[in-house]
Amino acid sequence: MSKRKLSRKQSWRADKIQEERINRAKKKQAGAELDSSALGTPQEGQVIACFGVNYLVENRQAVQVTCMARQNLGKIVVGDEVIWQEIDPGNGIITATQTRKSLLERPNFQGNTRPVAANIDQMVIVCSPIPALQTRLIDRYLVAVELNNIPPLIAVNKIDLLDEAAFKAIKKSLQHYETIGYQVLYFSSKTQHGMSQLESVLQNKVSVLVGQSGVGKSSTVKALLPEISIQIGEISQASQLGKHTTSASQLYHLPTGGDLIDSPGVRDFGLWHIPVSRISWGFIDFRDYLGGCKYSNCTHRNEPQCAIIQAVKASKIPEIRWKNYCEIYNTLEAQDSK
Ligand SMILES: Nc1nc2c(ncn2[C@@H]2O[C@H](COP(=O)(O)OP(=O)(O)OP(=O)(O)O)[C@@H](O)[C@H]2O)c(=O)[nH]1
Numbered sequence: 145m146s147k148r149k150l151s152r153k154q155s156w157r158a159d160k161i162q163e164e165r166i167n168r169a170k171k172k173q174a175g176a177e178l179d180s181s182a183l184g185t186p187q188e189g190q191v192i193a194c195f196g197v198n199y200l201v202e203n204r205q206a207v208q209v210t211c212m213a214r215q216n217l218g219k220i221v222v223g224d225e226v227i228w229q230e231i232d233p234g235n236g237i238i239t240a241t242q243t244r245k246s247l248l249e250r251p252n253f254q255g256n257t258r259p260v261a262a263n264i265d266q267m268v269i270v271c272s273p274i275p276a277l278q279t280r281l282i283d284r285y286l287v288a289v290e291l292n293n294i295p296p297l298i299a300v301n302k303i304d305l306l307d308e309a310a311f312k313a314i315k316k317s318l319q320h321y322e323t324i325g326y327q328v329l330y331f332s333s334k335t336q337h338g339m340s341q342l343e344s345v346l347q348n349k350v351s352v353l354v355g356q357s358g359v360g361k362s363s364t365v366k367a368l369l370p371e372i373s374i375q376i377g378e379i380s381q382a383s384q385l386g387k388h389t390t391s392a393s394q395l396y397h398l399p400t401g402g403d404l405i406d407s408p409g410v411r412d413f414g415l416w417h418i419p420v421s422r423i424s425w426g427f428i429d430f431r432d433y434l435g436g437c438k439y440s441n442c443t444h445r446n447e448p449q450c451a452i453i454q455a456v457k458a459s460k461i462p463e464i465r466w467k468n469y470c471e472i473y474n475t476l477e478a479q480d481s482k
Pocket residue numbers: 301302303304305331332333334335356357358359360361362363364375376377378379386387388389390391407408409410
């Protein structure tokens with residue numbers, strides 16, 4: 145490529161960037177100042193994705209528009225029902241948010257909470273044999289949803305990777321969750337085995353897929369909606385972990401009715417926003433024993449005559465659940481004392 149050509153291209157690009165900046169600034173001003181009469185009629189819509197300060201909003205006719213939001217509306221998330229008004233075709237501004245039926249939040253590093261998805265009916269905790277299944281992470285998610293009253297279910301993907309013995313071992317490690325009332329599903333988004341059962345529990349509900357990076361959340365969405373384009377990542381050969389492929393949550397409509405929200409994978413799920421004394425309530429199998437300890441302020445870790453520890457010793461509660469509880473408690477306690 146000649147030098148002259150390159151510089152023309154460069155100057156064209158600089159002009160383009162400048163033009164985009166001016167447009168963006170104009171729109172930003174519009175967001176802050178546009179009086180309602182300059183905007184289209186207010187209409188209802190649902191936020192289906194968020195990209196920084198831009199939102200993808202779908203109106204009731206399933207038409208998608210890119211919106212900004214008026215200031216002071218607070219954080220808007222996927223699943224939010226909003227009122228928006230058109231600025232010009234394809235672009236609009238969110239002018240109000242509707243009351244949320246439910247809200248999934250996660251803590252940020254400053255110790256505050258950050259909303260993740262709104263109006264969800266259930267949380268699907270996706271796990272897999274690779275990256276390895278961690279009951280520690282499952283229990284953290286369960287505490288969060290139990291204290292938020294969002295029903296969870298556990299979905300084990302990639303069962304095509306398991307031989308009979310390995311499948312039995314995974315089933316055994318999750319048996320207790322079924323005993324205490326959680327639904328556990330096994331499927332493969334690759335071979336489609338078990339997908340119809342998953343499809344039926346997702347039907348007519350708004351569900352969010354959560355879990356470690358690389359367990360196959362986006363692959364599961366793709367298996368249910370083959371026509372969509374969605375990014376699927378690889379598993380690192382070295383660490384056997386995912387590579388954090390999905391960077392923003394997105395909502396998809398299921399052909400069978402209901403919505404499915406794909407979310408970015410996590411390394412861990414912090415619970416710093418929850419008071420330590422509430423953790424035991426998040427372990428639903430502990431509830432029958434709470435109140436039966438010798439000390440009313442028992443933390444159920446090492447106190448004498450603790451009803452939870454006794455239940456563990458009597459094999460009524462699996463030791464791993466109690467260990468995961470202690471681990472969460474200790475982490476939160478260490479955090480609180482900082
Ligand atoms: N063998 C097998 N591999 C699968 C299956 N489902 C997904 N994978 C693979 O797992 C890898 C990760 O899949 P993704 O769908 O990107 O995982 P994710 O959970 O969305 O990951 P993040 O977006 O990073 O959170 C890809 O290489 C997929 O091909 C399955 O059922 N069987």
